[in-house]
Amino acid sequence: MSGVNHIRLTPDNVRVPLGTEVTKVAPSSVRIRLEDIKARSVPVKAHLTGKLPRPLRLQGVVVEPPEIVLQGPAGNLKRVREIFTEPIDLGEVMESTQMAVALEITAPQLRLAPDQPSQVTVYIRVEKGKGS
DSSP states (O other), rough: OEEEEEEEEEEGGGGOOTTTEEEEEOSSSEEEEEEEEEEEEEEEEOOSSSSSOTTTEEEEEEEESSSSEEEHHHHHHOOOOOOEEEEEEGGOOOOOEEEEEEEOOOTTOOOOTTOOEEEEEEEEEEEEOOOO
């Protein structure tokens, strides 16, 4: 049942090792909130750090797949606008390249849907600046 629920705790519903006994449980009840698990597609953005070495200039960044399906509690999922890759240091890019990069899921209780990849491919296109 989604929503706020009160669960009564008694010595009978607490598992303990053989040879031990629960004589009292405090508090005697807990309040928990249950939410439906939902799935939603969110855009994936490359997390770029640092600067390209001179004389290179960034021409474009493409992430494949451009979206990923996350799942988790409806309230948490609703707040996610996008997901980022792990950081990519532009200072290490010497030419146009592609790389497999892991996703960084920082939102609590969210995870990738079962059929989703844990990595995306990031294509970074650069060109030499004028006057070089």
